[in-house]
Amino acid sequence: MATPTPRRKGWRTPLAVALGSLLALGVLSVAEWSYQKAVDSLGSLGTRAVARTNIQTVMRRLLDAESAQRGYVLTGRKEYLAPYAEVASDIGSAVDTLRTLYQNDSEVTPLVAEVATRALEKLSETSETISLYDAGSHDAWHNLMLTDIGREKMEAVRKAAETLLSVEDRRVAAERAAVYRTLELGRRGVSITTLLSLLWFIFFLRKNAALLAAQQAAARDLQAERDALDVQVRLRTAELADLNRHLQEVREHERGNLARSLHDELGALLTSAKLDLTRLRRALPTPPPEVSERMNHLSSTIDQGIGLKRRVIEELMPSALHNLGLRTALEILVGEFTQRTGLAVQMNLQDAELDTPSRNTVFQLVQESLSNVERHASAQQVRLSLLASGGEVQVQIHDNGRGFSRDSLREVGHVWKNLRHRIEALGGKLSVASAPGKGTEVDATVPIPVGPL
């Protein structure tokens, strides 16, 4: 009947955790990668700018040199040569910078060399002209200038520089494209990994919901089983209570029958025997001593028999209760109690019409309570009340004795358990309240049965 417990797939949780971590790692990696690449590209772009600047510096300085030279040879004033002095070193450092920048670049290094060479040529041509002028060889420098060498050289440098610049431009474009690509890839990568994360998360949520539903179903099954068991327990308890009551009734019925038999038949026989003996005695006023002795012995034997019969009858069924009613029986019981203990009992007893099981139960309750008072309580005051009202009988036995704590009640014997069972089976209630030093109160109610007793 037990439902099989669902087999927990042990690898699910670690897998889920691994997948989740992987996806998280993926997003991080993609983001990091695109960041790095973009930073690299921007770095290169910075380098590109530096290169461009230097190339343009070379061009500019050469132009400066040319115009310085032109100015000087045109006017002869030395002031025009002022910028010329640093041109060579400027161009030199610019070329060095370029060389350093492109030192590992096999495509561009020859281009740089070309620019450097052409620049040098142009510079030498320029300074040649100047030195010719300084030497006073005016025809020489005229001729030199008339030959297109200056312009050609300049053109050569310009071309070399432009080639280099166009390579640079191309490179810059490539870098920029690379940046865009990187960003695009990064963006796609993040989208994909985010989407995957979302999907995984949804999957996880569903799994969770399924697990929760399974747990709730299991809990409901368990509850249903518990409820079913509860019902069973209640049924059994009711059966047991019923059985107990039945046994109790049977027992009392048997005892009643036995007591009646003893009383009616055996009692009558013994009393007859005594009467016969009495007549015998009267018939023999002066018997011989042996006969007299025999008759005395016979009398005492019969008396013992009668005593035994009476004790047995009282044990089986208190005759007062049976014949004289509950109230009278209780009065007699209390009288005997007072005689034994010297304690007066305050009584408040009403007549009550109870059927035999109820009467016996109430009587036994009072009997047991008084017995407890006698044995344990050391009380000064005892109150007993039996009241009939509102369709039920209320019994109270209160004493102001030592009381007892709830714990010692664990030792409650079968008698009290049985009493409680019987009272509850009759539809009544029993409560025993006590505390150390506060006395004891036994309260019980028993419904008055309606209909024929």
Next chain:
Amino acid sequence: MSPLRTFIVEDSTIILDNLVATLEELADVRVVGSAPDEQSAINWICNGNGGFDLLIVDIFLKSGSGLGVLRAVQDAGVEVRRVVLTNYATSDIRKRCAALGADRVFDKSGELEDLIDYCSHMAGDSAQALSVLN
């Protein structure tokens, strides 16, 4: 000597027969009637079924009790001697019976002789009373 007219309330026929025989033999008693339960006893007594001198009552009867009979006789104010003969002669019962007007209480096993003596005495008394009148 005229016998003591006696009415016995006792539910066991064995005891009743035996008791009647013993009393009539040993104590000059004439049993004028008997009843096994409280109600028929009261009916007989209070319907004035002749006069009688002595009432012997058992406590435990087929229905009702001897105490009820005593009470009824006391309430009715019937002039008659009442004694209780019972198996249950505790001091409490004795007190109750006395309170209800019983003159004596006899234990069925231990005090039968005393009952017979009492009846003889009563019979003697009544005979003396009669002889005085005569």
